[in-house]
Amino acid sequence: MAGDLLTAEALAAGYGPVPVLHDVDLRVPPGTIAAVIGANGAGKTTLLRTLSGMLRPTAGRILLDGRDLRGTPVEQLVRRGVAHVPEGRGVIGELTVEENLRLGALWRRDRSDAARALDEVYQLFEPLASRRRHLGHQLSGGERQMLALGRALVGRPRLLLLDEPSLGLAPRVVAQTMALLRQLRDDTGLTVLLVEQNVRSALAVADQGIVMSLGRVALAAPAARLRDDADLRHAYLGF
Incomplete structure (x- = not known):
């Protein structure tokens, strides 16, 4: 889709001989928050590591503003506006x-x-x-x-890759963090790809929900639809 800031096409990645991501497609328009949700082991953190250049894909393409990022060193990705905050905060x-x-x-x-x-x-x-x-x-x-x-x-950054920001935090701090992401999107146009186990909190601020299962994108839909459609929640999110 023209105008997307971040695009992944048929993306595959893993660790040594162990594949984790399989044929992942996603599109994130500029100035939006996309929440990547799913069970532990679904491949969410591996997806962020691959998009940020920490892990080399074994197949597929990653595009930023339509430009292929394959082979781009991590430091050049940072200069092009990609920031990665890993789980554990670093x-x-x-x-x-x-x-x-x-x-x-x-x-x-x-x-x-x-x-x-x-x-x-x-x-x-x-x-x-x-x-x-x-x-x-x-x-x-x-x-x-x-x-x-x-x-x-x-x-x-233009694109913030954020892995489990609520991990280990009190509910009040989680709410403040999510409100901040929404504020940054609205005030600065920051684009956020958010990996989060707290599904309700993530969908409350996201524009798009991306549900991952066993290293694949099982569903990509507007966050409001995932929040409000009980059948979809039961089928894909278990609540």
């Missing part, structure tokens, strides 16, 4: 909050805009501003999630 505990955030802007040539992006993150995540000299391991789980998201955002 905060470096021995560095301060500010040092962690500055890592996200190391590649930026426009230093003045990088400084503005850092200020914007502090405005967006006020608890980080008061803890900028604290080490990463001194933060709460919610604060580490903020820091991981903030580090991605200082690079001003």
Whole structure:
């Protein structure tokens, strides 16, 4: 479809001789949130790792704005606007909050805009501003999630690949995280591909739901349809 920011066509990937993804097709228009949902072992994290260049596909194509990403080094994907926040968040505990955030802007040539992006993150995540000299391991789980998201955002990505942001967080923090994603989509046009076990929370903010099963896309539909159609929920989501 013309105008999609991210497209995967017949994508396959795995680990060594073990295949995980099989013939995956997906399309994510710009300025939308797509929630990838499904059971454990469905291939959701492998999908994000493949899209972000951490795992090389064995077949198929990945397109960003219609340009094939095959063979593109991870650092070049970052420069082209792809940010990946993996499960577990990846905060470096021995560095301060500010040092962690500055890592996200190391590649930026426009230093003045990088400084503005850092200020914007502090405005967006006020608890980080008061803890900028604290080490990463001194933060709460919610604060580490903020820091991981903030580090991605200082690079001003166009596409955010976000893996299990609610993992281990209190319901209040989960709600705040989901509301933030919606705010970023609405205010900045950020495109988000969100892998999330908390199906209800994900579908509440998503524009599109992508249901994965055994490494394949079982269903792609508007999130509102997945939320509201009891038959679809029972058939594909189990509730």
